[in-house]
Amino acid sequence: MKEKIEPPSNWIRKRLLSNKWDSSVRIQLLLYAIFGVAFYLLLMNHVFPEQYNIQIGKQSPATIVSPITKVDEYATEEAKTQAAKAVERQYTKDDTLTNEQINHIDHFFAEVRKIITNPSDTNEEKITKIKGTLEKKPSNDFSPEFYQNLVSRSPDQLTEIRLKTREIVYDILQEGVRKEELEEKRKSVDRDLVTSLLDSDALDGPSRSVVRELAKQSIIPNEVYDEKKTEQLRDAARDAVKAIPINKGQIIVSKDEVVTKDQYRKLEQLGLLRKKTNIFPYLGLAILILLLLAMLFYYVRRFHFNLFKNNVNLILLFSVLLLTLLGMKFIALGQNLEWNTIGYLAPVGLGTMLITLLLNIELALGCVILLAISASVFYNGDSHNLFNFHYGMVALVSGAASAFALAGVRKRSSILKAGAISSAASIIPIVSLYFLAPAEGTWKDLLQSVSFGILSGIFSAVLTIGFLPYFETLFGILSPLRLLELSNPNHPLLRKLLIETPGTYHHSVIVANLAEAAAEAIGADGLLARVGAYYHDLGKTKRPQFFIENQLYRENPHDKISPNLSKTIIISHPRDGVELLRQYRIPEPIQDIAAQHHGTTLLKYFYYKALSQQKDGAQVLEEDYRYPGPKAQFKEAAIVGIADCVEAAVRSLSRPTPSRIENMVRKIIRDRLEDGQFNECDLTFKELDLIAKSMCETLKGIFHSRIEYPEEPAIKGVKH
Template sequence: MMNEETKPKPGFTLRKRFRLSDRWKTSRRARLLLYLGLGAFCYLLLMGQVLPQQYNDISPGKVAKESIVSPVTKVDQKATEKVREKAAQSVGKQYRIDEQLADRQVKRLENIFNEIPNHLSDKDKSDKEKIANLKEVLPYGLSDEFYQKLVKVKDGEWTEMRILSREMVQEVLADGVRKNDLEKERDRVDRGLVTSSLGSPARYVVRELTRQMIVPNEFYDKNRTEKLKDAARDSVEPIPIRKGDVIVAAGDVVTKDQYRKLKELGFLGRYTDPAPYLGLALLIAVVLGLLASFVRWFRPEVYRDNVKTTMLLSVFLLTMLGMKVISLGQNLEWSTVGYMAPAALGTMLIALLLDLQLALWCAILFGVFSGMYFNEGSHVLFDFRYGLVSFVSGSAAAFALSGVRNRLSIFRAGLFSSGASVLTIAALYALVPVDGDGWILLQSLGFGAAGGIFSAVLTIGFLQHFETVFDMLSPLRLLELSNPNHPLLRKLLIETPGTYHHSVIVGNLAEAAAEAVGANGLLCRVGAYYHDVGKTKRPQFFIENQMAENPHDKISPNLSKSIIISHAKDGYEMLREYNIPTPICDIAAQHHGTTLLKYFYHQAREQSDGAQVLEADYRYPGPKAQFKEAAIVGIADCVEAAVRSLARPSPERVENMVRKIIQDRLEDGQFDECDLTFKELDLIARSICETLQGIFHSRIEYPEDSHQGKGVKPA
């Protein structure tokens, strides 16, 4: 742990003026706005491709200027709904009988017949007292005449009364009693008593009790009614407007029904039916959602960097604009011009600037939009032929850019894309022959061949602009920067040949190490070429450029420290002056991190005469390595200088030195701000050791020539 006094000072601020820009680079809100902006542009570009042709001058009662034919088979919604509603209305109301209610009424009747005899059997009570008691136990609102008749019923009639009452109640309620038919059903009791042998009082009592027990028990069943109506509706077959049906013939007076059909088919008014607009918006949202999801999960470094996201979406929009321009030339004479769609433009730019897998995913999305752009009829949303050819063309171009070494490779990729398109078009023609003669096929093949070349030309033209605007490094740009004739490398070679040689070896070490851990090896190599360019300001103060005396022997350790440390900042500023891309500038600024200049620090302590010397004063100002490539170049730089100092480098001594340097940097916290893992550090150490063995291999010692008395140099 370092105390407060020995902590390294903050690194020199390289880009304070870009502080607001840096916050924008990682803003989620800005990222969302970028995708929304692309979606809005795509919506505007595709709107004319998916919405039907409009006939706003047609109205009922007017004469049609041209015949309008249905381009699709579509259900006539209004006619179908009319027939279905008629079928539903034919279904009557459905009722259900409450069986439990019937049982309850019968039980109540039984309870009454069980209770009445108990109150009538008491001989000590008068009829008036019996009636009073019965009114208490029979609270059914029965008339006084009922009770007067009740006390006159003979004892032998109770059993018949019970049976007859129960049978009539069960019979009537079993058939169901609706509220509106209640009185009619109660009248059935009178007909049932006609043949009864009961006396007049008993018949009257039975009639009143039975009528009281007959209540509505059949109710309207809304659910069942609606289900039967739905079933009736579903049984009606849809009435179609078939593809090819003439909706309105030229010269006919447009009827209301024809006008309605035109409206349902989407021929009338741009704002009469919002469904196509909503559908297009949802489709674009799905496609861009898939793009954002792929980038987030499989290319998080692109997703988190809004600069790269902006570049990706700009390429996407540029490709969409190219397709739009080509689609403007599609007509009856040039119906297959869609095979010239520049889908390969987008995939090649993405493959060169970002990633091959991302380019292949975008090729799928470009295929979707290409099929929509070049549909041969506004009612056919997607023409699979153009979508498939665009996907194949774009994918082939992206694959062909693998291992690209110069800008001519882009043209070769365009030719490869053209060949893939031609083969696909020929296969489609063989599987699904197009209408017309062989001229259509030749036209299609010609457009397919031109598409790849056209995309390659556009890619070469736009690539440099994207590299400049977004400060991106494509493999081509890196290869151009690695050219020894670049002004800065020429300056490095001429003014600091030792540093130049050192940088070349560091580049070899760093490239191999980066490839071992999946980092950008080409960036490491080119970054290593430029990492010490700041030494050209004071070349004689760096040991690899010293031919005789060491100027540090004549100055103080503090001044020496200042000169050595300044080369990182000087290099960064020189690279910015020459408009070298930011990643290479950052490697120059970060390759030393905040490491300690141990030699001058210990020298200063020895010469301090007891005065305190702060370790922080002898550390590089940083910043520490922010990405893998900068950390790898820093390791390779330190290793190359250290191994060169070994008197007799052996594989064991070299490996021990390499691992010690990496361990010291790890313990010093130099990798805290980049995402190198312990496993990757081990792979880096192995790779560097293997490369060093090829550089510092053993030499054969030649015997001296006894006649000439001097060593013989090997050829």
């Protein structure tokens, strides 16, 4: 049984995940859960207000500022109560009582006139009759002088007394008399009588005495308490009171200030006391994290399905995001009154640049939104809001700019250039937001903000350069920058290939040109195909003399050994190459190309040679003369395999005309297709046709015809 070359695995998959777990949904959900918990813990202190251990009557350990605007319910209710109390009791005046009292006065004087004008009665009898008349009334507490003065008045005087009494009583009752004001209103009779002394027709003393007593007794309460109207006015007064707020940024208590009962109450209402735990902020943050994770999950599933089915790359994504969030958290620790704009230093570009280089730019642009939201939460301390959109906006612009700047880069120095572009891009939103709200800062704040924004891009670029090799090694990621480094001719393995097997090196260079052009023709990774082609035959350095391109006028050793031994030597070079690549820690895709470029193809030369040398009874099996595989698992490996076979075949043509080259290329592709070498990769017939056309164009450039230069004619008399 022949040994089969297994595709190599990267460090993470080898140690953390088995092949069946690489796309496991359970592992995927677990990764999202772990990232969600870490994300929650990082944001927690920036969402929940800091709580204090404070007691009434003791000094405050710090200056405590309200993190939010909230209605002071207790103070508002107190203000409403005071406003309601300020509304006086409302009364309704009963004018019928006023009229009744005036009628009673008129009726009384009509009766008195009858009694007084009766000449047959003595004064005593008249007084007795008058008392009898007054006993029918509710007010009959008169002095003896009242009666004596009354019966001694003439009819004309009685008329004047009646009119004056009516006037005084009417005026007072018309103003309204409440029960609690009765005595005060009756005392006002005396003031009216004193005022009347100035009149030319003023009453004499006895008449005024009669008016005084009768008017006082005639004044009764004529205003009744209106409870309904009073409550309506009090309710209106309560409603008119505006809510008293505890404003965001308002200092509740200063450091070392003795805490009062009112301050303690406000701190308790704001949830700033350690004795009480409010679960709603914890629940709100959890819901926010779940929402962001759900959006990320759907975005990855909808637009990056390859990543969605690859848990190793998902670990890479979450690792980069957590690294960036940790950097942002570290910057947030330095935010204070002196460095209140340090949030613009947040290394958002670190995450977007790493994701762009290690995965793809589309994913980086999606993740920059998540990082921008995080930045607005991390640096919300100065504004006392849950989100500070200033930092989120700058993070979004600078992060997106750094991702765009790194799209398709081919040099590691481009990272610094991308950092500079990110720095320049961050200046625009910083200045714009300052001009939109200049009252929120000074020119010094603007200068400080711009300085932090410039440093942010450079800082992110330096961090990216530092962390990129570790991620490439840890996850076996082959970024364009890493590929360019591997394609350097001075790489130890390429130097080894050049020195020990110059023929194979030249062959690999031509295969690289063919593979890169073909890969780019179908939209595959041309740089990966080129670098993979450089290393695909590295295993030939172990026994270089057994491969014809390295023999260089030497005797072919295969002529002296059996076909079976020759086959064993030849098919071992993919395995030898993989082992050598592993020793030098060359990334997994390059190892895969070296292992898969021959697939399970048949060594026809040695197979037919073995058949021709077959002795009676001996059996030659075709499967013994096939490479152990595996077959190509991805497009670039299949393309390198085609290019490898095409280069060798076309080199053997005696006259490589364009038509013969095209026939040879299409025959090789057709033979591999019929042999099932493309069954495990996703190449289509259309792509195979594009590969054939691309290779033919490249080969035409390599094997173009040249004109034959004529020999220089000899000139007589001239020596050469």
